[in-house]
Amino acid sequence: MNATQTRHTELIRPRPSRPLISVVVPCYNEEEAVGVFSAAISETLSVADFGYEIVFIDDGSSDKTREALIALAQHEQKVRVIALSRNFGKEAALTAGLDHARGDAVVVMDADLQDPPALIMAFVEKWREGFDVVYGARADRARDTFAKRLSAEGFYRFFNRISKIKLPDDAGDFRLMDRRVVKAIKSLPERSRFMKGLFAWAGYSTIGVPYARPERAAGETKFSFWRLWNFALDGIVSFSTAPLRIWSYVGVVIALLSFAYASFIILRTLLTGVDVPGYASIVVLILFFGSVQLISVGVLGEYIARLFTEVKRRPIYLVDEVYDNEGESSQSHQERYSVKSAS
Incomplete structure (x- = not known):
């Protein structure tokens, strides 16, 4: 065979x-x-x-x-x-x-x-x-x-x-x-x-x-390339829930990293009495987490859109x-x- x-x-x-x-x-x-x-x-x-x-x-x-x-x-x-x-x-x-x-x-x-x-x-x-x-x-x-x-x-x-x-x-x-x-x-x-x-x-x-x-x-x-991209996206969303699972894993990883970084800041402040500076890093982190949230909402939105299409029964x-x-x-x-x- x-x-x-x-x-x-x-x-x-x-x-x-x-x-x-x-x-x-x-x-x-x-x-x-x-x-x-x-x-x-x-x-x-x-x-x-x-x-x-x-x-x-x-x-x-x-x-x-x-x-x-x-x-x-x-x-x-x-x-x-x-x-x-x-x-x-x-x-x-x-x-x-x-x-x-x-x-x-x-x-x-x-x-x-x-x-x-x-x-x-x-x-x-x-x-x-x-x-x-x-x-x-x-x-x-x-x-x-x-x-x-x-x-x-x-x-x-x-x-x-x-x-x-x-x-x-x-x-x-x-x-x-x-x-x-x-x-x-x-x-x-x-x-x-x-x-x-x-x-x-x-x-x-x-x-x-x-x-x-x-x-x-x-x-x-x-x-066109855009039509092929949408075609591929339709195929993935129609036959797999992996994108939802992936972003759940991404959320867990980011949460663990955030917890580790917060622990580092607290321990350094308690042990040395020195605040950890970094307004720039805070802004970068806010933008990063915001973008992650928007992407995850977008992935979720793709699946919700499919549900919306299905329930209309056109x-x-x-x-x-x-x-x-x-x-x-x-x-x-x-x-x-x-x-x-x-x-």
Whole structure:
């Protein structure tokens, strides 16, 4: 058993002879990429021995992404478009895609073709072997900047150290999931969703398939450093209480140091009769303790904010319209107003 394989049952669950594979693609301002992506997927999967559908999620794009997707849906029988009412974020868009996918297995991938469509064939092969989750493991990050490689490596190491859930190294959202895994993820009620963590939390038999990640086919990345920072923070807060524990330990250490310093001052004054001078040191200590308190309150505030989001019970997303080759169709009340969560 290699390092990328987490578990595999000896009794392989039967798969349909000709399964339907749903390809879920969240899109935000990808008007330049969606046409190229759809053509690449169709070319790759047209010779496959399984059926497929492409479910595009327009996450409130401000360019002509929706128009481009509608045009695709009108001419491609296998294309469906779920247009959200505004930009809810990638995690919400992924959730919408899983909710609307109809396949026996679901592949999640980006529209920029950095997730190679040809790898879907390898995913399906591993799925037929009995694995419930097959993810793409990036063989290298040579095309990433040094800062991005360093921050990604640091995040994965830190997350896996403080969380009971372990994220596979160099794994993104690109993966195939069996229908029962998708069903399990859809049943999770939280509003603040870190999908990589939810995928890992679900468990099931998992294996990674190494691949080289190419350049974007078109457009530019929508993830700035600040968005990546907030994304990492959401993941840590969603799956670990370690930050709260850490600041409790920091408080204990500072309290012990303060007690030791106070004892030193008292003993020196009693033994020598000399007051310990140091207005500057007092000011520094006040500023230091004040900053520690503000940081600890901020950490606590992150968790309280998550509670605030959960108790409001807003939907994760709202669907504006659904499009396919038969034209525009409206959503039912239940589909449009999911009670699961808001981002």
